[in-house]
Ligand code: FES
């Protein structure tokens with residue numbers, strides 16, 4: 349598969365999740381393991397441009413796809429507009445959920461689900477934040493959308 353634009357080849361057991369392959373084999377630890385059971389969204393990455401929960405995706409199932417993780421968003425030292433908006437709007441506290449929130453937000457903006465605050469909340473509802481930074485997260489998504 350391609351990961352953040354680079355071809356990567358892995359030999360993995362058929363039970364290994366994409367999340368574990370990214371974190372433990374490719375050392376891309378930006379993608380977080382919150383619940384490991386599809387409930388929190390911290391592990392969100394893009395596979396062929398669509399957001400997926402990498403804890404519920406088998407690495408073998410991603411064979412031949414293009415995977416983007418949070419490490420693949422910035423252009424060198426230049427943050428992605430969504431990352432910049434999260435920083436400017438204080439869209440985080442501890443930051444553990446943030447990579448997943450950012451990956452969801454990037455996809456959500458591309459999908460065009462940013463018509464209102466309510467729509468953003470609905471389409472970001474799979475990403476939980478234990479710190480409760482939701483107000484600022486929504487503000488960041490709307491600010492990033494304006495700049496996109
Ligand atoms: Fe995948 Fe929580 S770690 S949804």
Ligand code: FES
Nearest residue numbers: 441443477478479
């Ligand atoms: Fe702490 Fe979201 S910023 S869990």
